[in-house]
Amino acid sequence: MTRTDPTDGLTGELADGLAADLAGLTADAPPGLLDRIAARRVHVPGPLPDLHVAFTDHGVAFLRAGLDAEAFAAAFRERFARPLLPADRPPAGLVPALRTGRPGGVPLDLRGLTxxxxxxxxxxxxxxxxxxxxxxxxxxxxxxxxxxxxxxxxxxxxxxxxxxxxxxxxxxxxxxxxxxxxxxxxxxxxxxxxxxxxxVADLARHGTRLVGSDTTGIVCYPTCGDARRITPAHRRGFAGLAAARAAGYRPCAHCRPA
Structure with a gap:
């Protein structure tokens, strides 16, 4: 027997009203029911001001900066057609990930992408x-x-x-x-x-897209960790990978220049 989701097709005011009704129950809704029709939103500190995040039981689904709560909710609903409810706290690990710029451990809800x-x-x-x-x-x-x-x-x-x-x-x-x-x-x-x-902008103005070391014969993107260790006396710039190869350089195995 095919199981029917009772929230299929709910959008806009109807979904918002149902979410509000469920949130106002005197007893908790069945586990997972609310997350099937709504997402949670929270304001978090981060590297940009007014940072808001929406998340579901699958992970963080939407993040925007520079909006108030109402504008963020509107932007979320326009894209996802799901209501938003306030959350007591952000998902575990989210704030440290935003602070450090290393978000690898934060679950993401990216359903709906091609x-x-x-x-x-x-x-x-x-x-x-x-x-x-x-x-x-x-x-x-x-x-x-x-x-x-x-x-x-x-x-x-x-x-x-x-x-x-x-x-x-x-x-x-x-x-x-x-x-x-x-x-x-x-x-x-x-x-x-x-x-x-x-x-990097100065290199771009001079047509330099890659930098190489004349001691290793390796060419990198300018921001690559290996490129940063090249001393000025041994650094050579190239307009692209073809020019670097013609000069006898090979691409860095870490940044893999295209």
């Missing part, structure tokens, strides 16, 4: 703290090397920025580019991770 969107977000999540990668790198890691524009669109729809760090994805010329919370917020986040955004 396979491509999920692949793009997995690639972005693999970028280490304090480093950046261009859109082309993300496209390659997602298995669609020619879909660079589509990668930008998928990252623009990232439901959980900061937890999936799309602020670490930059333009192919090395410049920071746009961000869901604005370009200034992106630079602020990168500086908070000790990325020398001014040095």
């Amino acid at each position: 396979e491509f969107e999920a692949a793009v977000l997995r690639a972005a999540a693999a970028i280490p703290r304090g480093q950046t990668r261009p859109y082309a790198w993300v496209a390659r890691e997602a298995g669609r090397p020619r879909a660079v524009r589509a990668v930008g669109s998928a990252l623009g729809r990232n439901p959980v920025p900061l937890l999936i760090p799309c602020h670490r994805v930059t333009r192919s010329d090395g410049s920071a580019g746009q961000y869901v919370f604005g370009a200034d917020a992106k630079l602020r986040l990168l500086r908070g991770e000790d990325v020398d955004v001014d040095a």
Whole structure:
């Protein structure tokens, strides 16, 4: 026998009313029932102001900065068509993850993404703290090397920025580019991770997208941990991987330049 979900098709005011009724019960609703029709919301401290998070029993589903509670709830409902109820506390580990920029242990609820969107977000999540990668790198890691524009669109729809760090994805010329919370917020986040955004921007202005060490013969993205250890006397810049290979350099095994 097929089991019917009693909340199927509930949206808008009807779902909001049912969620409110369930929340007002004198006895607890059956385990898991409320989470099947509603998500929880909480205001949390973080690297950006006015940070609100929505989460379900599966994990964090939505995160936005710069909104009050009402505007956040409206943005959530517009995208997910589910009501929001206030939570007493954030999910375990969320606040430390936002503080450190290392969110690997926080469960995420990313149901509803396309396979491509999920692949793009997995690639972005693999970028280490304090480093950046261009859109082309993300496209390659997602298995669609020619879909660079589509990668930008998928990252623009990232439901959980900061937890999936799309602020670490930059333009192919090395410049920071746009961000869901604005370009200034992106630079602020990168500086908070000790990325020398001014040095990277200067390299971009001079057409340098990769840097190599003439002692190791390895070429990296400028923010790669290995690139940061190259002393100025042994650093050489390249416009791209083809030019580096032509000069006898091989790509870094850690940052894997595209």
